[in-house]
Amino acid sequence: MFVRRKKNRSGSISVVVADKSSGAFTELKVIGVGTTEDDIRALVKEGKEWIAHYAGQQTVSFPDEAAEQLKREEDAMTEHIVSNIIGTSLKSPQTIINKVYDRIGFNAVQDEELRHLVVSRICSPMSKKATVDYLRRHFREDVSLQKIYRYLDKLYNTQQELVQAISVEHTRELFGGNLGILFYDVTTLYFETTDKDELRESGFSKDGKNSNPQVVLGLLVSRGGYPLSYSLFNGSQYEGYTMIPIVDDFVQRFKLGKDFVVIADAGLMSSKNIKLLRDGGYKYIIGARIKKESGEIMEKIIATEHRNGVFNDIKYPDGDRLIAGYSDERAKKNAHDREEGVERLRKRYAKGTLTKADINKRGYNKFLSVSSGVTVSVDEEKVKHDAIWDGLKGYKTNTDLSPEEVYEAYQNLWNVERSFRITKGTLDVRPMFHFTPRRIEAHVCICFVALKVYKELERLLKQSGCQYSVDEVLRIAETVVAIEIARPENNDTVTKTLCLTKEERAISYLIETDDWLEL
Incomplete structure (x- = not known):
């Protein structure tokens, strides 16, 4: 046995008792860690005394001395571990989101900037300048602001199509290859400025910001609210004129058949839209404006039995059907x-x-x-x-679905409305502070990817039996500390995640394993 000095990465010196057997060194005892020459000499002396004691020399340790020795050993071990901690981070939210990001397939986009921007958009949505500080402080990611701005231009030019294609393919896999139903709706995104251009114009604002320039965002989602595709329109664009272009574009870009049903609310119903959908070979269910129907149709709607689950299936001359139903809750x-x-x-x-x-x-x-x-x-x-109209609602369709199936399908339109609430609320897509079309488009693209990751994480949490929502999981994960410890003898480092509270332990499997991703 002999006393050995080891230099730590922090600059301190660990004094240990070691033994060499068969050409290999074995640490028997950590005496302590010193930073000055006097400390080190004292530790070396203590190490030699420890060797003398355990090498068979006749030294006597009284009970109190033995207890003190154990305490000193414990202190030395603690100091040894702490002195080799080379970093801490709060990366657990990033770890969880990265797993879902990769599972969807967004890792096919080779640029790490997109990953960083999506993580920060979900965890702490803020300006791009504040995002740089957030990434550095919480995740130790050193991304420059100029690099982010350059990436926004690249995202606009080359990767919008790719991220939408990845989202569509992943969603199709979730539903066995058949989307079945597409929900369409629009919202508006305003700007805190008075400047206008070819994209930013004043128009009817769904946020009550009619004096602000805005853009119109059209969004297609699947069952369950998974985003599929989006388009931006001039802020003065009438929302009823946005549906057909985005649906046609969606079918052409992703080479889809027309074996799905387009569902939209009454705000998008017009005779022109209905004709374009029918001429395009699309199946549709659209909310009807029952108070604006012809007198004969109105009489049939009012005659509908005022009882939940009872429907009046009314035929139009052009072959379409109006499904009229009643709801106590709506009444x-x-x-x-x-x-x-x-x-x-x-x-x-x-x-x-x-x-x-x-x-x-x-x-x-x-x-x-x-x-x-x-x-x-x-x-x-x-x-x-x-x-007289209390509780009555109508749905116009050209499908062969039963009235009950039409009603049930339309009720799921809330999924796209919730997607907008998540995007505007949790992800803070607006107000926007970008003022060029390409930066605006890129910002919306980042929010689209973030929405897809958020919805998939929501599905996986529910599937794994997690008792917490997405927002609650990420809030809890923010308090989970990861420590990185250097191991000089192994010439490597290890990272340990500290889940200490009951809440942290309940979500530890999301951080430490990948099993929940495959359920």
Whole structure:
């Protein structure tokens, strides 16, 4: 046995008792770690005393001395481990997201910048400048701001098609190769500026930002809300004119047949759209504007039995069908909304007149002149007539599906609405601070990939029996610390993840294994 000095990566010196047998060194005892020559000499002396004791020389250790020795050994071991820690990180959210990112197939995009931007968009959506700081502080990823900006241009030019193709292929695999149903909807994304160009224009804003320039985003999703494809349109574009181009483009780009059903809400229903869908050979289910139907059709809709699950299957002259149904829940909501609205009117105009002050509350009506009060009242007959429609809803289709199947399929349209909520809320796609079309397109592309990863993680968590939502899992993972420890004798490093709390232990399998990805 002999005393050996070892230099650590931190610059300190570990003093150990070692033995050489058959040409191999074996550490028997870590005496301690020193940083000054005096510390090291004292540790060497202690090591020699330890050898003298255990080599058979007659030294006596009393009980108190033995306890103190154990404490010193424990302190030395702790110091040895701590002195060889070369880094810590909070990479667990990144680890989880990276696994899902790769499982989908986005690792086929060779640029790591996309991966970094998607991870930060899901974990902590913020400006690109703030993203650089976030990646460096949390994940020890050193990505420059200029590199990100250059990558946005590359993403716009070369990789939008690839990421959408990857998303489509993965989604098709989830559903056995057949998409079956496509849901389409649009939303608007506004900008905090007054500048306008060929893409950014004012228009009807779904965010109530009608004075801000915006773009119109059209999104196709599958069953379960998995994003398939998207397109950006000029901010002044009428949403009803966006559906056919994106559906046609989707079919052509991904060489799909037309064995699927397009589902959209009543806002996209127009005679032109219906004709284009029919002429294009598409099957569709679109929300009907039942209060604008012809008198005969309206009478048949109203005659529908007001009972859940009962439908009136009405034929149009052109062969399409109108499926009219009733819902108690919808009826209650319709009645409640109307009662609230009428009550507000009654309170606002309790005096029976409409004054200039009332008009001034309605946007640009402030430029109107009112020379005297205008008599106003609630038309009770109109209120009564409106109540006839409570609970009724119609769906126009050219499919052979049963009324129940049409109803059920349309109800899943909430998936695309939820996708927009995730994109606008959790992923903060807007407001946007990019001001060139290519950067805007690239930003939306990153959010599209992030939405796909988010939805797949959501599915996998549910499949693995996880009790937490995506947002909760990532919040918990933020507190999980990973430590990197140098092992000089092995000439390598090891990383240990510390899951200490009950919540952290509950999600540890997401970080430490890949089994949950294959369930």
